[in-house]
Amino acid sequence: MFENNRREIPASYRRIFCELYRASESDLGLDTKTGIFTATPSSPPALPQALPGAPSPEVITYLTNVLAEHTRADALLGPLYLVPAVQAQLPLIDRLVQSARGADRRPVLELAARFAEFCGWLYQDSGDTECAMHWTNRALDYAQELADPQRVAYVLMRKSNIVTEAGHPGQGLGLANAALNAAPDLTPRLRAVSLRQLANAHALLAEPREFEAAVDQASSTPLKG
Numbered sequence: 001m002f003e004n005n006r007r008e009i010p011a012s013y014r015r016i017f018c019e020l021y022r023a024s025e026s027d028l029g030l031d032t033k034t035g036i037f038t039a040t041p042s043s044p045p046a047l048p049q050a051l052p053g054a055p056s057p058e059v060i061t062y063l064t065n066v067l068a069e070h071t072r073a074d075a076l077l078g079p080l081y082l083v084p085a086v087q088a089q090l091p092l093i094d095r096l097v098q099s100a101r102g103a104d105r106r107p108v109l110e111l112a113a114r115f116a117e118f119c120g121w122l123y124q125d126s127g128d129t130e131c132a133m134h135w136t137n138r139a140l141d142y143a144q145e146l147a148d149p150q151r152v153a154y155v156l157m158r159k160s161n162i163v164t165e166a167g168h169p170g171q172g173l174g175l176a177n178a179a180l181n182a183a184p185d186l187t188p189r190l191r192a193v194s195l196r197q198l199a200n201a202h203a204l205l206a207e208p209r210e211f212e213a214a215v216d217q218a219s220s221t222p223l224k225g
Contacts (some may be wrong), residue, residue, distance in 0.1 A: 003067050005216040008027075008209060013213075020160065022037070030123045040186060054098060054099060054100055054101065054104045055096045055099070055104060055107075055108055056171065057107075059096070060107050060111060061110065063089070063093065063111055063115075064111060065119065066089070067111070067114060067115055070082060070085065070086055070118065070131065071118065072123065076137075078125075079122040079123070079126040080126055080127040082122055083119070083122045083123065083126060086115070086118065086119050086122060087119055089115065089117060090116065090135075093108075093111065093115050094113050095111070096108050096111075096112070097109060097112050106146065108140075109142050109145055109146050110146065111148065112139075112142045113139045113142035113143050113151060113155075114139075116135045116136070116138040116139035116142060117135070117136060117139035117154075117155060117158060119135040119209060120132045120133070120134070120135035120136035120138075120158065120162070121158070122136060124161075124162050124165070125153075127163060127216050129163075129165075129166040132162050133159065133162055133163070135153060136158050136159050136162060137156075137159070139155050140152065140155045140156070140159070143155050148181030149182050149184075150190060151182055152182045152183070153179045153180070153182035153186055153190055153194065154179070154190055155197040156175050156176075156177040156179035156182055156194075157175075157176065157190070157193060157194045157197050159174040159175045159193075160172045160175035160178075160179060160197045160198075161197055161200075161203065161220075163175065164176075164197065164200055164201050164204065167206035169201045169202075169205050170205065171174075172197070172200070172201040172204075173198065173201035173202065173205065176194055176195075176197045176201055179194040179197070180194050180195070180198065188221050189220050191218075191221050192218045195215075195217050195218035195221065196214075196215075196218050198214040199211050199214035199215045202214055
């Protein structure tokens with residue numbers, strides 16, 4: 001709520017944040033009069049025009065580890081401070097996708113899909129629906145090239161969550177159904193979260209019978225086995 005500027009930060013909390021992050025209120029991008037975060041994502045740095053060579057396994061491992069660290073940092077710092085770091089790496093990853101061929105291409109696409117979806121998650125958490133959908137759509141492009149129905153279903157579920165939260169439950173309902181139909185045999189956990197998203201959409205559309213049916217299906221889905 002504080003990071004999305006949906007609620008003013010009390011003065012007592014400001015002191016706690018400053019002590020926690022060992023930074024001044026201005027360093028944290030906090031307006032001292034209103035108690036509102038003012039930090040904005042910076043533009044990604046320019047890259048050389050020439051495409052890089054085929055990514056080595058070491059490069060893929062490095063970027064995979066970076067993404068894991070970003071994921072952990074999200075819980076510590078929040079999305080507003082993490083978006084610039086993540087988005088700054090996306091142009092490089094896109095260049096790696098453009099240069100990868102043959103057997104080298106699949107691991108790069110998998111990494112690119114995960115980075116783009118995570119960036120969409122951060123933007124959604126920051127309250128920027130347009131950028132959230134842009135990067136989630138990019139993740140879907142990568143997932144479709146991979147021909148990975150489970151990944152496609154997951155990204156469709158994320159798209160449903162974004163548009164439903166943005167106030168478009170009808171579109172969210174369609175995307176949730178698309179997620180449920182994307183693969184003949186969804187993993188139990190993915191089926192459960194897709195049904196949960198379906199229930200959210202039905203609730204916002206004031207369809208209690210359909211909402212209860214989706215909740216019942218999600219509740220009865222075994223998460224193991």
